[in-house]
Structures are given as structure tokens and as C-alpha cells.
Amino acid sequence: MDRRKVTMIVLFLLCAIADMQAAGQTLDVCATCHTNAICDDKTDGSGKVCNCMYGFVGNGRTFCQDKDECQIGAKRICGQHTSCHNTYGSYYCTCLSGYSPSNNMATFIPNDGTHCQDIDECRVPGLCGVGGHCRNLEGSFECSCTMGYRVQGVEPFHPQRDKASCEVVECGQPPSVRDAVLLSATGTRYGSVAMFDCDEGFLWRRGDNASVCGADGAWEGPNMVCEAKCGPVPLLANSEVVWNDRSVVIHRCVDGFHSWRGSNASVCGNTGMWHRATLTCIEIKPAINDLIVFNEKCLQWKAEKYEEDTEVYKVMYIGSREYQRAFHDKRRRFLSSRADRLQLCLNLLPVTNYSISITAVSARFTATVTTNTSLQVPEAPVVHYREFETPLPTLRLRRSVNTLDPISLYQVFVLPVEGIMIFDCTSPGSADFSSRRTSQGEYITAQIHVTHVGTEMNFTVGDGLYYGGFLNAALENGRNYYIILRAVSQWRGAFKSSCVLWANVRGTSYVMRVSSLSAGASIGLVALVILGGYCCTWFFKKT
Ligand SMILES: *[C@@H]1O[C@H](CO)[C@@H](O)[C@H](O)[C@H]1NC(C)=O
Ligand SMILES: *[C@@H]1O[C@H](CO)[C@@H](O)[C@H](O)[C@H]1NC(C)=O
Ligand SMILES: *[C@@H]1O[C@H](CO)[C@@H](O)[C@H](O)[C@H]1NC(C)=O
Ligand SMILES: *[C@@H]1O[C@H](CO)[C@@H](O)[C@H](O)[C@H]1NC(C)=O
Numbered sequence: 001m002d003r004r005k006v007t008m009i010v011l012f013l014l015c016a017i018a019d020m021q022a023a024g025q026t027l028d029v030c031a032t033c034h035t036n037a038i039c040d041d042k043t044d045g046s047g048k049v050c051n052c053m054y055g056f057v058g059n060g061r062t063f064c065q066d067k068d069e070c071q072i073g074a075k076r077i078c079g080q081h082t083s084c085h086n087t088y089g090s091y092y093c094t095c096l097s098g099y100s101p102s103n104n105m106a107t108f109i110p111n112d113g114t115h116c117q118d119i120d121e122c123r124v125p126g127l128c129g130v131g132g133h134c135r136n137l138e139g140s141f142e143c144s145c146t147m148g149y150r151v152q153g154v155e156p157f158h159p160q161r162d163k164a165s166c167e168v169v170e171c172g173q174p175p176s177v178r179d180a181v182l183l184s185a186t187g188t189r190y191g192s193v194a195m196f197d198c199d200e201g202f203l204w205r206r207g208d209n210a211s212v213c214g215a216d217g218a219w220e221g222p223n224m225v226c227e228a229k230c231g232p233v234p235l236l237a238n239s240e241v242v243w244n245d246r247s248v249v250i251h252r253c254v255d256g257f258h259s260w261r262g263s264n265a266s267v268c269g270n271t272g273m274w275h276r277a278t279l280t281c282i283e284i285k286p287a288i289n290d291l292i293v294f295n296e297k298c299l300q301w302k303a304e305k306y307e308e309d310t311e312v313y314k315v316m317y318i319g320s321r322e323y324q325r326a327f328h329d330k331r332r333r334f335l336s337s338r339a340d341r342l343q344l345c346l347n348l349l350p351v352t353n354y355s356i357s358i359t360a361v362s363a364r365f366t367a368t369v370t371t372n373t374s375l376q377v378p379e380a381p382v383v384h385y386r387e388f389e390t391p392l393p394t395l396r397l398r399r400s401v402n403t404l405d406p407i408s409l410y411q412v413f414v415l416p417v418e419g420i421m422i423f424d425c426t427s428p429g430s431a432d433f434s435s436r437r438t439s440q441g442e443y444i445t446a447q448i449h450v451t452h453v454g455t456e457m458n459f460t461v462g463d464g465l466y467y468g469g470f471l472n473a474a475l476e477n478g479r480n481y482y483i484i485l486r487a488v489s490q491w492r493g494a495f496k497s498s499c500v501l502w503a504n505v506r507g508t509s510y511v512m513r514v515s516s517l518s519a520g521a522s523i524g525l526v527a528l529v530i531l532g533g534y535c536c537t538w539f540f541k542k543t
Contacts, residue, residue, distance in 0.1 A: 036064035036089070055089035078108075081116040081139060098139030128159060131166035147215045148190030171213035179226040179246065180209075189213060198226035201247025201268050230268035238281035249274075253281035260306060287311065287363030293371040298345040299356065303337070305363065312336040312361040315344065319352035319373075323491060324406045327352075349403055350376040351491050375494040378408055378487045387504045391475045394460040395483060395502050399453065408450040408489040409468070412459065412502070415442040417480040425486060425499035445472045450487075461505065478507040 030039030033050035037060035042049045050060030058064035069077055069091040070084035078084045078093030085092050085107070092107040095116035101108050108114035121127060121141040122134035131149030135142050135156070142156035145166035151157065153164025174185050174194035179202045185194035192213040198204050207224035214220045228246040238257045243250040249266040253259045262278030269275050291301040305311050312334060319329035329349055335342075348354055350373045359366040381399035402408065415421055423442065445461060447468030461483055462474040475481060483503040489496050 032061045034061050034064040078110050079115050129165045131168055169215055169217045171217055171219050174211055175219045177222060190215060196222050201229050202226035203229050229272050230274045234266045234274045234276045236277060236279055239279060251277045251279050256284055257281040258284050287360035287365035288358055288367040291367045291369050293369055296371060296373050297348045298343060300343045303340050303342060310336055310338045314359040314361055317354050317356040319349060319354045321352050348373050375489055375491055375496045377496045377498050378404060378489040380487045380498040380500045383485060383500050383502050385501055389506050391477060392460055392462050393503055393505050394458050396458050398456050404489050405450045407491045410448045410450060411444050411486040411488060412446040413442055413484040413486060414445045415482040423484060425497055428495045444470050446470050475505060480507050481505040
């Protein structure tokens with residue numbers, strides 16, 4: 001109860017006593033006053049009047065009810081930032097939250113000079129939590145996050161109402177830096193510092209070696225530049241780098257090349273210079289290149305090898321013949337050489353299909369080539385030229401066995417002597433020689449397959465027998481003849497022959513002497529020219 005009310009109650013009691021003293025004489029007006037009224041003298045002095053006490057409204061006698069002073073508005077009655085509280089017969093004021101009364105009491109009544117002033121909540125430290133920044137507002141405050149902190153919620157916020165807070169920014173693990181290593185880190189949060197140093201084999205060139213966790217959650221820096229101590233990685237021809245830590249580099253030959261010699265590692269030395277790898281990469285080529293056959297029996301190739309190395313070549317060749325199934329010319333040769341270009345002539349047999357393989361022994365590489373040898377002029381048998389005066393001369397020959405025997409034969413030609421005679425040994429002739437005698441009248445009198453001839457043979461001209469389908473007809477009496485022996489080899493259209501003059505058969509009319517070549521007295525000249533023959537030209541004189 002405030003003082004004013006107490007005063008009023010005291011006044012009321014005094015009035016009641018006065019009223020009681022007046023009772024009985026006159027109508028005691030004061031006695032009719034409402035309990036919440038006081039008896040006052042009328043202003044004109046004409047008596048008493050009941051007035052409702054302060055805080056009450058009514059007629060003073062029958063009713064004095066509480067007056068709600070707050071009804072007219074707290075702002076008007078209590079002032080700014082207040083709330084008004086009505087009480088029975090009175091009222092009081094309090095400040096709104098966020099304000100405090102200037103009298104430092106919980107309540108006040110207006111007119112005592114008290115007003116409500118803003119409270120600076122931010123004076124209380126830590127109100128916004130760690131990383132929070134407090135801002136005082138009229139009657140309130142708000143929080144926001146300081147640099148390096150992020151709000152969990154929306155900003156600005158009120159810690160209790162919004163259930164928001166500030167959280168420190170996290171940068172995560174310090175960055176990995178090219179050519180550098182992490183030395184230390186004070187943490188991973190905002191403001192943490194990570195220190196770096198150049199990696200082994202690198203030198204610091206410029207820039208800062210610290211990285212700081214920034215407000216944006218990212219590591220900032222370091223901006224240091226380390227270049228390799230020894231500069232760029234050395235490059236070797238035809239090689240690639242398979243491993244590189246800037247102080248040691250391992251090289252390897254690229255595809256298609258192989259390492260020949262030298263070390264495959266470049267090392268950065270203390271002087272800042274590379275000790276370069278000495279690796280040499282050379283193109284992988286077959287050890288034997290461009291293998292060709294020339295002149296039928298000779299080989300030529302390029303060697304692919306290390307400069308001074310000696311390579312051993314194994315040359316194997318196998319000859320086969322379609323016309324001689326049993327034939328196998330299988331031989332082998334070794335050859336060692338340092339040369340880059342090689343030539344080798346082999347002792348190959350004629351009319352043979354050869355398959356030749358050359359193996360570079362140390363390189364373990366084999367190249368193969370084929371060559372088909374051609375038909376050669378056959379060797380004529382050995383004969384002794386003789387002169388006969390018989391129509392049945394027996395001629396002899398001796399020969400050496402030859403591998404071409406299966407495709408060789410002997411033909412015995414009879415040439416009647418007539419003036420100058422030309423005998424073409426190289427003419428293939430026809431099997432039907434006898435029926436197609438030339439103007440000179442020469443004919444084949446016998447054809448004998450060489451395989452049917454031993455090393456020696458006796459042949460009698462004019463014995464009337466058939467030899468190889470040719471009639472060995474009797475020589476005409478009185479005529480002179482030359483007998484020519486032709487050796488023939490043929491295979492698949494290839495034809496080679498050689499001729500020898502075998503004998504001179506004299507009839508009765510002429511006498512021919514080979515020995516009279518230089519004799520003076522001549523009757524006439526007889527000349528025999530054998531074209532392509534073993535023996536070339538014979539001149540005889542008629543005697
Ligand atoms: C890098 O950081 C280390 C450690 O703090 C320091 O000792 C060094 O001097 C720094 N180096 C450079 C080049 O800044
Ligand atoms: C070589 O081979 C060819 C083709 O196979 C063949 O026609 C020819 O007769 C053969 N030569 C010999 C001498 O065997
Ligand atoms: C050489 O003979 C071989 C068989 O050994 C054959 O394949 C090839 O065709 C022949 N070459 C010639 C030019 O005849
Ligand atoms: C050839 O004839 C001679 C002399 O008559 C004789 O000695 C020789 O044995 C004969 N040769 C052959 C193979 O018949």
C-alpha cells in the first residue's frame with residue numbers, strides 16, 4: 001500500500017469520527033459517503049459532500065468503483081516502453097522487456113520522474129556465443145557471426161529465440177603443394193597456419209611458405225615457388241620418363257626402340273646440375289634387313305647390330321627339284337662379320353629351287369629368301385676326235401656324273417660333208433630331226449638319255465638300231481661325214497646345249513684330214529662352223 005492510500009485511509013477515519021460527533025443533530029452527509037469516498041467541504045462552504053477517493057469513480061455515496069487508469073494507454077500514462085498495471089484503486093508501471101526503469105526499481109508510478117530506458121544487452125559478454133557479434137537494438141539485440149565463423153541458421157539471429165549459433169569455419173586438411181612438403185599445421189580451422197618447405201631436390205625461389213585457413217573455408221597460399229634444383233628433366237632421344245621425383249628421373253626407351261647401352265637414371269647433383277642418363281635407344285629393326293638375292297647365287301643384306309659387335313650368321317639352304325624327288329641339297333655355312341652390309345655367294349647347283357635362311361645368332365633373328373637357279377650350259381663329255389675309214393665307226397666318250405643328269409641327254413648328229421657347213425649347237429631342234437633333214441642333210445642318228453650312260457660309252461654309228469626313237473641309219477658309202485655329239489639339258493622350256501666334234505668318217509671320194517690344216521696343196525676348202533659348240537671352228541682342206 002502506498003503512502004498516498006495510507007493517507008487517504010487516515011483521512012477517512014478522521015471524517016468518520018467527525019460524522020459521528022455531528023450525528024443526531026443534522027443529516028450527517030458524511031455518514032452517507034461510500035466507503036471508497038471521502039467527505040469534503042463543499043467549495044462554496046454550504047456543507048459537506050462525498051467525493052470518491054482518488055483511483056475511484058462514482059457518486060461518492062452509493063458507488064465508488066475502481067478506475068482503470070491504464071485504459072487510456074500505458075504510453076500516455078506510464079511513458080515510452082512501459083506497461084501499465086491497474087490495481088484496485090490505483091495502478092503502477094513497469095518497463096517493457098529490454099528496458100529498465102531509471103529508478104532502478106521493479107515498478108514505478110508516473111510523475112515520479114522515472115522513465116524506461118533501453119538495456120544494452122551486449123554489455124553481457126558471450127551473449128551471442130563463440131564467434132558471435134552482439135548488436136544492441138532499441139529494446140533488444142541481435143547476433144551475427146564474426147569473420148571466420150558461419151551461422152547455423154539465419155543471420156542476424158537471437159540466440160534463444162532463433163536457436164541459432166556461430167560455428168568456426170573449417171578448411172579441412174592443408175592443401176598439397178607442388179614440389180613442396182607440409183612441415184606443420186596449427187589446425188584446420190579458420191586462422192590455422194600450415195607451413196611448407198620445398199621438397200627434396202627443390203629450392204625455394206620466391207613466395208611465402210605459409211598457408212592460412214581463410215574465412216571462406218579455403219586455405220590461402222602458400223604462393224611459394226620451388227623449381228627443381230637442376231631445372232627441367234633432361235630429355236633423351238627416343239625415350240620417355242617413367243619415374244620422376246625431380247631429383248631422380250628414370251628413362252625408358254619408347255615403343256619401337258630398345259636400350260642399347262648406358263644408365264637409365266638421371267640424378268640431380270648437389271651442384272644443381274643433372275647427371276644425365278647415358279641411355280641410348282635404338283630403333284628395333286630386324287638384325288637382318290633388305291635380304292636380297294643377286295646373280296642367282298649371291299645374297300646381300302644389311303646388318304642391324306651394335307656398331308662394333310661381331311655377328312655370327314648361320315646360313316642354311318635347302319635345294320629341291322621337281323624333276324628329281326630324291327634330290328636334297330642341304331647345306332650349312334657359318335659366317336661371322338662386323339660389317340653393316342654383307343654379301344655372300346653360295347655354291348648353288350643349277351635348276352634348283354633353294355630356300356635360304358640366314359640366322360643372326362646373337363640377335364636370334366632369322367630371315368628367309370628363296371632363289372631358283374637357272375639352267376647352265378651342260379658340260380660336254382670328253383671325247384677323242386678320231387678319223388675313220390669305216391662305215392661303222394665306234395666312237396667313245398667319257399663323262400663325269402652330273403646332278404643335272406635327270407634332265408640331260410646326248411644327241412649324235414651326222415653331218416654329210418658339203419662345202420661350208422654351219423652347225424648351230426644352240427638350236428633346240430625337233431624330236432623329229434630325221435624326217436626334216438636340212439638342206440645340208442644333217443640328222444640325229446641317236447638320242448641317248450644320260451642316265452643310261454655310265455662314265456664311259458662306246459657308240460657305233462650306222463648300226464641300224466633305234467636310239468631314243470631315232471634310227472641310227474647306215475652311212476652311205478663313198479660319202480664323208482662329221483659326227484657331232486651334243487649334250488642337251490632342258491627343263492620347262494629352258495634349253496642349254498654344248499657340242500663337240502666327235503669324228504670324221506671318210507668314204508672313198510674325199511680325204512679329209514684335220515691334221516692337214518696347214519698343208520699346202522688344196523683341192524678345195526671345207527669349213528665346219530659349230531655355233532655355240534664346245535669346239536668352235538674347224539677348217540679342213542680338200543685334198
Ligand atoms: C618456411 O617455413 C619454415 C618454418 O616456419 C621457416 O623456418 C622457413 O624460413 C620458411 N622458408 C621460407 C623460404 O620462407
Ligand atoms: C621351282 O618351283 C616352281 C614353283 O613351285 C616350280 O614351278 C618349278 O618347277 C620348280 N623348279 C624346280 C627346279 O624344281
Ligand atoms: C622358286 O621356287 C619356289 C619354290 O621353291 C617357288 O615358290 C617360286 O615361285 C619360284 N620362283 C620362281 C621365280 O620361279
Ligand atoms: C669300249 O671299247 C673299248 C675298246 O674295245 C673297251 O676296252 C671298253 O671296255 C669299251 N667300253 C665299254 C663301256 O663297253
